[in-house]
Amino acid sequence: MEKSSVNECISTSLSDNQVYPQVCIDASRDYKIFNNFRRHPSYTQILEHVTEEQGSAYLQILANDPDIFAEMNTFKLNDNYGNPEMYEYPDIGLISPTTLRYIKVLVDIKKYFLTADNLNICEIGVGYGGQCRIINAYYKPVTYCLVDLQPALALTQRYLDNFILNSVISYKTMNELDIKLYDLVLSNYAFTELPRSVQDIYLRKVILNSKRGYITYNEITPKEYNSYKLDELLSVIPGSKAFNEEPLTYPKNCLIVWGANA
Template sequence: MFKTKSVNYKECKSVSDNGEYPELALKAALDPVTFSVFRRHHNYTRILEHVSRKEGEQYLNIIRREYKMKDDEIFQILKPLMKVGNPKLLRLKGLSNKISTTGLRYLKIALDIKKITGRNIGNVVEIGCGYGGQAIILDQLIKIESYTFYDLWQVNLLIKRFIEDSNFSTTYTISTIKEDSFKCRNSWDFCISNYAFSELPKAIQEIYINKILNKTKKGFMLMNSGVSGKFGKIKNHSQKELLNILRNASIYNEIPLTHINNYLLTWGGDN
């Protein structure tokens, strides 16, 4: 068992736990006016909703070329993410209408996951969930038994509001890592994290490893902490350490590469 040390949560915070982002998420969850525009607010776009036009076109090309998805189908799947919160929509080459580039990222990731898991993914846990966009897209493509969201408590309220506003059909649980939520479920089939796990301090990563990663059959995490394990001033687990900790772990290139030294970490199964 990978042992954890006693953690002072006040001293160990992720990049998103900066005061401004969680408070905006809380305000958006409670205030209809803020909720209607939160995806344009600068305190939100520093953390999410900043996929560039170039990256959006790269995701779109992969979705079309590798996954043979037609434009009408793309727009239909992304429909739940195209209006709520007033996201910035961009006009990309070859598309007749503007589109959410963040939605295209979620769709590309969902298609990658479907390629790995097939049509039935089982019980899913996600670490660092934004407003639940990845889950909403996955829900349309794959059969999910249950979905567990882990994020900051303020963000969790926004997730609940957003997915209740969508046609999310899966049974779900929303929690923080400090809550005693593991009585309901303490193992999963698939773990997802889009850059969030790699922005956590090492001590908090160890808690997630013990409570979630080591109790999940397979995992798919996009990492932006590089080979050495560092995001900005936050030191965390290196590639080598994660490969030693996680069962049948592998490192792959992030495709498309959105920042130097980003990578995909998978574990479990035949990966």
């Protein structure tokens, strides 16, 4: 398991808590665990805890984009694996609220950047690959680099191998990343849940070299992480702006976006 370089040996993220990585390893190796990992209590502490009510709010937003809404049955295939908690929603039927959140991010990508076609994308903190699959179900990125702890990447590969994807997919840990120019970097909460020492690595290797970016910002790390605050990130990332998180899921949450076309 990766550790940061600080003397206190702070873990690399809030998800690097030993229990969550072990669930990821077990699910990646055992089909019985994989078939139910999205309901595992130790997994849902980190992911898959979007509420039914939040799902309704996401649905209201994405329903305003008829082209994306028309692909709902394709997006719902995300829920064929892992046995997520699903709810009945008007006009679309059963779906995981987490999947609705991923589709809402897709709506934002279309809103801010117009398209993800022909882009080289890097996602920091990838869960089980659900966001990657949603983007690939609608757009055709050239490459998609998934960055996370090795146990999470193993589960992500097992999940994504069930789908035909448009992108050439790569899986990398923090230390395997090269300094590279990306067209778009994404991070849903994960980047802002890292210690500053690890954030600096991602800033140097990925974020400051990316033409466009979309980060869902939150402020939940312990004091010893010394994570970057919103005003600091806006000053560090050229051209970045803060936008409201809709719906607001936690106090101080917002979106950090740069390179927007609209």
